[in-house]
Amino acid sequence: DAGVIQSPRHEVTEMGQEVTLRCKPISGHDYLFWYRQTMMRGLELLIYFNNNVPIDDSGMPEDRFSAKMPNASFSTLKIQPSEPRDSAVYFCASSTRLRAGNTIYFGEGSWLTVV
Amino acid sequence: GENVEQHPSTLSVQEGDSAVIKCTYSDSASNYFPWYKQELGKRPQLIIDIRSNVGEKKDQRIAVTLNKTAKHFSLHITETQPEDSAVYFCAALTYYSSASKIIFGSGTRLSIRP
Numbered sequence: 001d002a003g004v005i006q007s008p009r010h011e012v013t014e015m016g017q018e019v020t021l022r023c024k025p026i027s028g029h030d031y032l033f034w035y036r037q038t039m040m041r042g043l044e045l046l047i048y049f050n051n052n053v054p055i056d057d058s059g060m061p062e063d064r065f066s067a068k069m070p071n072a073s074f075s076t077l078k079i080q081p082s083e084p085r086d087s088a089v090y091f092c093a094s095s096t097r098l099r100a101g102n103t104i105y106f107g108e109g110s111w112l113t114v115v
Numbered sequence: 116g117e118n119v120e121q122h123p124s125t126l127s128v129q130e131g132d133s134a135v136i137k138c139t140y141s142d143s144a145s146n147y148f149p150w151y152k153q154e155l156g157k158r159p160q161l162i163i164d165i166r167s168n169v170g171e172k173k174d175q176r177i178a179v180t181l182n183k184t185a186k187h188f189s190l191h192i193t194e195t196q197p198e199d200s201a202v203y204f205c206a207a208l209t210y211y212s213s214a215s216k217i218i219f220g221s222g223t224r225l226s227i228r229p
Contacts, residue, residue, distance in 0.1 A: 031215075042221040043159070043204060056216070091158065103149045104217065106158040 004107035006092050012113045018080040021110045023092030024073055031095040033104065034067055034077050038088045049075065082114045117142040119207050121220030129228050134195055136223045138205035139187040142216075147208040148188045150179060153222075154201045162203075163190070192225075200227045 005024040013019055025032045033048040047057040052069045060067070064083070069075040079086055093106045118141045128134045138148075146167040151159035165172045165179045165188065172179050176195075181188040192199055205220040 043219045045217075045219070103147075103161050103164060106160070108158050 004092055004094050004105055006090075006107035006110050008110055009108060010111045010113075012115065013082055015083055015114055016081045017114075018078065019082045019086070019112060019114075021077040021090050021092075021112070023075045023077070023107060025075070025092070025094030026096075026105055027073070029094035029096045029105075030072070031097075031104075032069060032075050033091075033093040033095075034075070035091040035093065035106075036088045037091060037109075043091075046077070079112075082112075084114045087113050117145075117207075117209070117216065117218050119205060119218045119220045121205050121223055123223060124221065125224045125226070127226045127228060128195055130195055130197065132195055134190075134192045134199070134225055136190045136203055136205070136225070137187060138189070138207075138220050139185075140207040140218075141186070142207065142209050142218075143186065145186075145207040145209045147210070148179070148181060149206050149208070150177075150190050151204040151206065151219075152201045153204065159204055195227050197227050197229065200225060 004026055007022045030051050034046040036044045036046055044059055046059045047067045048055055049069045065079055067077045089109045089111050091106050091109045093104045095104045096102050119138055121138045149164035150162050152162045153159040163174050163177050163179050165181050170181055176193050178191045202222045202224050204222050206217055208217040
């Protein structure tokens with residue numbers, strides 16, 4: 001398996017622009033997570049899905065952020081409008097039957113810079 | 116709400132010495148505790164894990180201990196080497212039949228001095 005695939009790997013955008021990050025989880029995994037990582041705040045859980053349904057979005061910072069999972073093999077995280085403070089590494093991760101022994105596998109991350 | 120505290124935030128040890136990172140969790144229902152290593156510019160990757168019915172687990176130079184009563188668990192790295200330099204994250208998972216939850220600690224930046 002190719003692992004969790006994220007795109008783009010790097011993006012530089014101007015403040016106010018829409019940003020869409022994409023993720024393809026590992027085939028067969030029914031949990032999908034979006035994390036944001038910064039030096040100041042560490043690794044933050046933004047939202048996670050189980051069987052394509054959002055379970056917990058309490059980590060989504062504000063209405064500018066939205067996430068969707070239209071099917072088992074694809075998810076998007078959208079920021080509109082983007083702001084400089086959104087600059088971070090965004091990780092997508094997936095897992096199967098999130099329980100002891102079935103851990104989370106992370107993608108390579110999407111490095112976002114908003115100028 | 117549930118929380119995982121990780122200490123120290125930074126740790127510097129001499130090559131060859133041991134390193135210990137400690138985490139405490141708040142949810143007594145947590146039953147699985149993985150540790151991740153993140154090298155600079157890379158993704159977090161699982162290095163070792165422990166289930167709640169086990170007190171200690173070892174894999175070569177790394178070991179993890181769990182004290183369920185005190186709700187804390189620790190990562191031990193012996194005979195440290197330069198390639199051990201990275202950020203280490205602990206996590207606690209609580210499994211429910213309806214949904215599960217995993218919470219990460221804030222990370223420990225480990226530096227190995229030559």
